[in-house]
Amino acid sequence: MYAVNYHRAASVADAAKLVKSGDAKLLSGGMTLIPAMKTRLAAPSDLVDLSRIKDLQGIKVSGKTVTIGAATTHFDVSNDEKLRKACPALAHLASLIGDPAVRHKGTIGGSIANNDPAADYPAALLALGATIVTNKREISADKFFKGLFETALKDGEIITAITFTAPAKAAYEKFRNPASRYAIVGVFVAKGKDGVSVAVTGAGDDGVFRSKEIEAALAKNFDAGSLNGVKVPAKNLMSDIHASADYRANLIAVMAKRAVAAANA
Amino acid sequence: MSDVSLMVNGRRVSGAAEDRTLLVHFLRENLGLTGTHVGCDTSQCGACVVHVDGKAVKSCSMLAVQASGSTVVTIEGLANGADLHPVQAAFKEHHGLQCGFCTPGMIMTATDMINRHPEGLDEATVRAELEGNICRCTGYHNIVKAILAASKTMAKGAARAKAKQAA
Numbered sequence: 056m057y058a059v060n061y062h063r064a065a066s067v068a069d070a071a072k073l074v075k076s077g078d079a080k081l082l083s084g085g086m087t088l089i090p091a092m093k094t095r096l097a098a099p100s101d102l103v104d105l106s107r108i109k110d111l112q113g114i115k116v117s118g119k120t121v122t123i124g125a126a127t128t129h130f131d132v133s134n135d136e137k138l139r140k141a142c143p144a145l146a147h148l149a150s151l152i153g154d155p156a157v158r159h160k161g162t163i164g165g166s167i168a169n170n171d172p173a174a175d176y177p178a179a180l181l182a183l184g185a186t187i188v189t190n191k192r193e194i195s196a197d198k199f200f201k202g203l204f205e206t207a208l209k210d211g212e213i214i215t216a217i218t219f220t221a222p223a224k225a226a227y228e229k230f231r232n233p234a235s236r237y238a239i240v241g242v243f244v245a246k247g248k249d250g251v252s253v254a255v256t257g258a259g260d261d262g263v264f265r266s267k268e269i270e271a272a273l274a275k276n277f278d279a280g281s282l283n284g285v286k287v288p289a290k291n292l293m294s295d296i297h298a299s300a301d302y303r304a305n306l307i308a309v310m311a312k313r314a315v316a317a318a319n320a
Numbered sequence: 321m322s323d324v325s326l327m328v329n330g331r332r333v334s335g336a337a338e339d340r341t342l343l344v345h346f347l348r349e350n351l352g353l354t355g356t357h358v359g360c361d362t363s364q365c366g367a368c369v370v371h372v373d374g375k376a377v378k379s380c381s382m383l384a385v386q387a388s389g390s391t392v393v394t395i396e397g398l399a400n401g402a403d404l405h406p407v408q409a410a411f412k413e414h415h416g417l418q419c420g421f422c423t424p425g426m427i428m429t430a431t432d433m434i435n436r437h438p439e440g441l442d443e444a445t446v447r448a449e450l451e452g453n454i455c456r457c458t459g460y461h462n463i464v465k466a467i468l469a470a471s472k473t474m475a476k477g478a479a480r481a482k483a484k485q486a487a
Contacts, residue, residue: 058338
């Protein structure tokens with residue numbers, strides 16, 4: 056790792072000031088950034104640690120509105136009793152990320168700011184129609200995720216929370232790479248007052264996306280059977296040594312069926 | 321450079337370290353606690369797992385300065401003098417190791433896992449929770465056996481302590 060200057064932010068305002076120094080990066084759980092720095096894929100001059108800011112941590116559920124602090128760890132998301140009642144699918148998704156040691160450090164804000172094309176949270180946030188709250192503004196999930204590792208965040212903008220309305224039904228199903236355990240295909244389905252939305256991670260050439268074909272079929276009848284014969288186009292899907300675009304297209308339909316069955320169970 | 325001060329295995333320690341120093345290197349090189357191992361450099365193997373503020377984390381994926389102010393327990397902090405911790409004793413009894421390189425991380429992960437599942441563990445849960453710890457010798461079988469056995473011993477210990485308190 057190249058030399059770096061570490062700063063521990065006491066508040067979001069403090070972090071916003073500190074992040075202006077040099078080529079600084081925000082550090083949350085560090086489960087992607089520190090390994091990337093170790094291999095010199097990332098070499099920021101400064102790190103601004105957000106993980107000790109209390110205001111960024113914790114989960115609030117009031118009625119149907121769920122608010123998750125950006126520095127809340129995957130472990131805390133997976134274990135929160137209120138969230139498990141309001142939106143068990145999201146708590147379950149968090150329990151599938153990485154391994155226990157990674158879940159103890161990694162955070163929801165860090166994950167979505169990184170926007171890895173195989174990360175789990177982006178699928179959930181897109182399907183839930185979540186809002187990403189920053190220190191400057193509120194951004195809807197469909198405007199936030201911009202492509203591979205790209206988001207709508209401006210330089211120095213800090214995610215403070217994620218908020219969404221708990222859906223009536225939801226589930227997440229992930230087909231994991233047997234070695235890395237990242238999603239080859241992950242599908243999050245949600246049925247709320249605005250209808251059905253289905254978001255796919257791990258498969259898109261341009262990162263997370265919504266599957267119109269599957270949404271259309273489920274809008275008629277929210278049942279796994281209504282996906283029989285539904286074809287997802289392989290165009291714009293990734294092909295790599297793990298799976299071809301055609302294989303991923305088929306997996307999307309399979310994972311969507313399983314997710315709908317789980318949501319209805 | 322930053323001052324790093326930690327409570328490690330019940331002892332208050334401090335020292336200067338470059339900001340880029342990983343916690344695992346601070347433990348090994350500044351404090352001489354070489355029980356915590358570096359197995360992979362890619363944050364996958366789990367040989368470096370320690371407990372920071374009561375939670376299992378990979379000390380290779382955290383800067384020492386990030387941990388400053390925290391309480392750390394390493395493999396050296398588990399045994400009570402010559403008495404092995406129940407998880408260590410179970411690994412010995414069930415031969416949960418061959419070369420032993422991954423063992424410190426396995427035991428720290430297992431201890432954390434057992435603490436988080438006071439209701440008890442089953443084989444599927446143990447195997448899923450060992451996701452982040454790689455062993456290249458044993459095929460995991462005896463590691464799983466050791467963790468299941470330690471979980472039972474520790475549950476009994478906890479029940480005895482509770483009974484004592486009630487009496």
